[in-house]
Amino acid sequence: MTTDTQERTTTRERSENPGDGPPPGRRGMPAGRVLVVLLVGIILWSLLYAPELKRSSEAQPDGLRRTISLAVLDPVVWVEDRVGLTRLIDNATQALGRHPNEAVGGGNDVDPLPSVPAPAHPVRHPQRDTTIRVPTVAKPLRVIVVGDSLAQGIGSFAERVFKPSLVDVIKQGRISTGLARPDYFNWPAQMRTIVDRSRPDLTIVMLGENDAQSLVTPAGQVVAQIGTGDFPPAYEQRVRAFASLATSEGGHVIWVGLPNPRDSRRWDFIERQNGAFQAVADQLPNVSFFDTWSTFASPGGGYSAYYHDGKHLTLVRADDGVHFNADGYTILMRLVAQFATDQFRLDPKTYEG
Amino acid sequence: MLFPTTDFAIFFCLVFLGHWWLNHNPRLWKPFMIAASYIFYGWWNWRYVFLLAAVSLITQVAAIAVDRQREPRRRSVALALGVAATIAPLLYFKYYGFFTVNVANAATTFGLHVAPPLIQVVLPVGVSFYTFMAIAYVVDIYRGDFEVASWVDLYLYLSFFPHLVAGPIVRPNELIPQLDVRRDPRHIDVAGAMWLILGGLFKKVVIANYLAGAIVDPVFGDPARHSSPEAIVAIVAYAVQIYCDFSGYTDIAIGVAKLLGFRFPQNFDRPYSAHSVQEFWRRWHMTLSRWLRDYLYIPLGGSRKGTTRTYVNLMITMLLGGLWHGAAWHFVVWGGLHGVYLAVGHWKDGKRESGQLAEPPETALVHGMQQLATFTLVCIAWTLFRADSVATALSLLARTVTAWGVPSPLVTAPVLLAISAGLVTQFLPHRPAERLKAALSRLRPVPLGVTVAVVLFLITTLGPRGVAPFIYFQF
Numbered sequence: 001m002t003t004d005t006q007e008r009t010t011t012r013e014r015s016e017n018p019g020d021g022p023p024p025g026r027r028g029m030p031a032g033r034v035l036v037v038l039l040v041g042i043i044l045w046s047l048l049y050a051p052e053l054k055r056s057s058e059a060q061p062d063g064l065r066r067t068i069s070l071a072v073l074d075p076v077v078w079v080e081d082r083v084g085l086t087r088l089i090d091n092a093t094q095a096l097g098r099h100p101n102e103a104v105g106g107g108n109d110v111d112p113l114p115s116v117p118a119p120a121h122p123v124r125h126p127q128r129d130t131t132i133r134v135p136t137v138a139k140p141l142r143v144i145v146v147g148d149s150l151a152q153g154i155g156s157f158a159e160r161v162f163k164p165s166l167v168d169v170i171k172q173g174r175i176s177t178g179l180a181r182p183d184y185f186n187w188p189a190q191m192r193t194i195v196d197r198s199r200p201d202l203t204i205v206m207l208g209e210n211d212a213q214s215l216v217t218p219a220g221q222v223v224a225q226i227g228t229g230d231f232p233p234a235y236e237q238r239v240r241a242f243a244s245l246a247t248s249e250g251g252h253v254i255w256v257g258l259p260n261p262r263d264s265r266r267w268d269f270i271e272r273q274n275g276a277f278q279a280v281a282d283q284l285p286n287v288s289f290f291d292t293w294s295t296f297a298s299p300g301g302g303y304s305a306y307y308h309d310g311k312h313l314t315l316v317r318a319d320d321g322v323h324f325n326a327d328g329y330t331i332l333m334r335l336v337a338q339f340a341t342d343q344f345r346l347d348p349k350t351y352e353g
Numbered sequence: 354m355l356f357p358t359t360d361f362a363i364f365f366c367l368v369f370l371g372h373w374w375l376n377h378n379p380r381l382w383k384p385f386m387i388a389a390s391y392i393f394y395g396w397w398n399w400r401y402v403f404l405l406a407a408v409s410l411i412t413q414v415a416a417i418a419v420d421r422q423r424e425p426r427r428r429s430v431a432l433a434l435g436v437a438a439t440i441a442p443l444l445y446f447k448y449y450g451f452f453t454v455n456v457a458n459a460a461t462t463f464g465l466h467v468a469p470p471l472i473q474v475v476l477p478v479g480v481s482f483y484t485f486m487a488i489a490y491v492v493d494i495y496r497g498d499f500e501v502a503s504w505v506d507l508y509l510y511l512s513f514f515p516h517l518v519a520g521p522i523v524r525p526n527e528l529i530p531q532l533d534v535r536r537d538p539r540h541i542d543v544a545g546a547m548w549l550i551l552g553g554l555f556k557k558v559v560i561a562n563y564l565a566g567a568i569v570d571p572v573f574g575d576p577a578r579h580s581s582p583e584a585i586v587a588i589v590a591y592a593v594q595i596y597c598d599f600s601g602y603t604d605i606a607i608g609v610a611k612l613l614g615f616r617f618p619q620n621f622d623r624p625y626s627a628h629s630v631q632e633f634w635r636r637w638h639m640t641l642s643r644w645l646r647d648y649l650y651i652p653l654g655g656s657r658k659g660t661t662r663t664y665v666n667l668m669i670t671m672l673l674g675g676l677w678h679g680a681a682w683h684f685v686v687w688g689g690l691h692g693v694y695l696a697v698g699h700w701k702d703g704k705r706e707s708g709q710l711a712e713p714p715e716t717a718l719v720h721g722m723q724q725l726a727t728f729t730l731v732c733i734a735w736t737l738f739r740a741d742s743v744a745t746a747l748s749l750l751a752r753t754v755t756a757w758g759v760p761s762p763l764v765t766a767p768v769l770l771a772i773s774a775g776l777v778t779q780f781l782p783h784r785p786a787e788r789l790k791a792a793l794s795r796l797r798p799v800p801l802g803v804t805v806a807v808v809l810f811l812i813t814t815l816g817p818r819g820v821a822p823f824i825y826f827q828f
Binding site: 021023025026027029030033035036037038039040042043044045046048049052092156157159160164262305311312313315319321326327 | 454543803
């Protein structure tokens with residue numbers, strides 16, 4: 001804001017040169033040729049970037065947009081593969097610092113996994129609930145947050161809720177992922193890697209928001225069509241397999257349920273998903289289900305963007321009606337930590353005070 | 354529709370074709386551009402087009418009402434009612450949640466029970482920008498600076514897609530006259546436009562998006578886990594990120610308008626090379642700065658009503674400017690801090706003019722120190738702007754001095770390189786860029802198209818995956 005003048009700049013003056021031709025020293029171009037520049041630029045870029053565009057399209061949920069994108073890009077990439085252009089583009093991409101096949105939803109939002117030596121005595125899969133060890137400054141807890149964009153949110157705020165001296169938070173949330181599409185991102189394989197390499201004491205899972213689509217294999221073959229009777233048991237089986245993996249080395253899992261979204265047309269499906277998470281948590285030792293839906297729903301059971309803790313009212317949901325805002329993630333993460341204390345005796349010193 | 358998407362690329366090619374095809378026929382061209390702009394806006398959420406249409410309707414009714422009053426008092430009343438009606442949707446959409454939470458919690462503090470309706474009001478993109486343009490239009494008519502435009506011109510002025518969602522805040526006299534002039538299709542400054550578009554994309558996709566993920570988001574997300582060097586670098590990185598993000602968007606908007614034969618006002622002029630905070634505001638988001646000056650600060654009395662009133666007016670303007678950026682206390686404190694900076698600058702200017710304070714020597718060292726001091730003050734304020742609360746901002750600022758000797762894994766060579774690249778643009782001379790643009794303008798269409806494709810490929814490959822929204826979309 002300038003304060004050194006009281007002159008307003010508004011006047012009745014009309015621009016002398018309302019158009020915007022080139023300044024002296026620069027040549028202009030007729031509109032028809034400019035269109036050629038635009039088309040050549042966009043088409044050639046699309047060809048150069050086709051492998052990446054195809055990967056982005058594969059990440060989209062089933063639907064017309066994805067179908068059309070892949071129908072256009074599949075033959076382009078096929079031709080580029082045959083003539084060796086893909087390899088050339090991938091080499092150029094690598095030279096610019098990006099791995100062409102790097103895991104999706106990653107980048108800077110995903111922490112590197114720490115390597116923890118294997119224990120001297122193999123840990124057996126727990127037969128009943130155990131407690132989380134008491135951390136020390138010398139041996140802090142490893143808390144890993146896995147899942148989709150909601151997990152990215154709670155991961156970021158887990159760092160703020162847990163004390164850095166007692167808890168190492170490792171964020172593994174990847175946007176647009178779920179259990180339905182291992183062809184896009186294979187969460188069971190990633191969980192295996194996490195457990196083998198980092199042996200988390202506590203894994204916080206928030207997955208499922210992107211799973212309203214048919215279940216496929218890592219090779220992309222459909223095994224259970226959405227909306228059919230095959231879907232619920234197949235989905236619950238995937239949840240069970242994932243939770244079993246996460247606890248296979250003696251770790252604990254808090255499965256954070258999905259909140260109700262603003263769009264009530266999605267409620268039935270999400271309630272069934274939460275039912276599957278709850279059922280698996282009831283069956284497996286060291287796995288507990290946190291009921292996000294009930295925690296944040298309105299007193300009448302509907303969607304509410306606000307949360308009242310008895311003293312303060314807080315706006316907790318993001319504008320999209322699906323995710324939380326910063327205050328919401330902080331409240332959710334704090335409640336999850338308290339829940340871990342209730343269920344697995346997580347030392348409250350790790351987050352209180 | 355976001356600029357750096359294939360959706361927009363396809364949309365723009367179609368609009369470009371229709372625009373130049375109908376250029377000679379304003380009766381068809383104007384409805385076509387309004388339709389295109391509404392499609393662009395409705396791409397996010399088709400319901401928002403009704404809001405845009407309603408704000409345009411209210412604005413034009415208010416403008417006509419103001420224009421018809423000849424008696425000054427009635428004219429002022431019409432203006433007040435017109436501005437209130439124009440700004441009412443913005444107040445509702447932007448501040449309902451903030452108001453509800455603060456009123457309910459304040460009442461609880463005093464033992465009262467207040468139960469406001471807990472509605473989640475979703476802020477439509479761009480509403481702050483086109484509302485400010487609408488107010489400028491009504492006020493300019495009140496002042497006699499501008500005549501009432503036709504309905505079609507007003508609808509196109511407010512909805513014209515290059516400026517629609519994040520500015521620049523274009524004045525009526527800067528855009529409406531251009532709507533009635535046939536643009537010259539023979540001499541489009543394609544090199545200048547591409548330079549702006551590709552440069553804007555580079556700043557947004559490569560620098561801003563990279564810095565956000567690599568250091569800004571992690572450190573602002575949890576200051577307590579980061580070292581002093583990380584805290585300092587993250588604060589400077591955010592200064593670069595927000596500059597590259599917002600000026601990148603504006604450059605793309607101006608470049609897109611240029612391809613359609615329109616001229617938009619400049620919005621950024623190397624703000625981090627400023628020697629004072631006053632100069633910073635003459636270089637940063639220039640169209641907002643002049644809007645605040647002309648439609649808020651000067652109507653409040655500006656600096657014409659005595660020293661104390663000048664400081665009060667500055668503080669009111671900057672506090673409201675802060676609140677305009679977001680319905681949260683940290684934005685208000687950010688605005689207030691800038692108000693204090695400007696008040697101190699104004700006080701110093703006054704002392705210098707009266708000879709009570711010596712002018713600083715005109716040396717390169719002093720200039721450099723002034724630039725560094727200004728940049729530091731601006732960065733401290735940015736901390737309040739970016740953090741999700743005042744407490745987090747203070748915690749981060751404290752962290753800059755309390756965590757030395759701790760490892761700083763986020764301070765990497767690429768982060769420092771990206772920051773340097775963003776800052777170097779503030780000090781580079783104009784001439785080499787002008788030469789390059791002149792050379793580009795001599796290329797024939799196909800070689801220029803190939804150049805555009807290769808640069809686009811470099812930008813999209815160097816930047817992080819995915820499309821991050823522009824920071825200023827939320828305002």
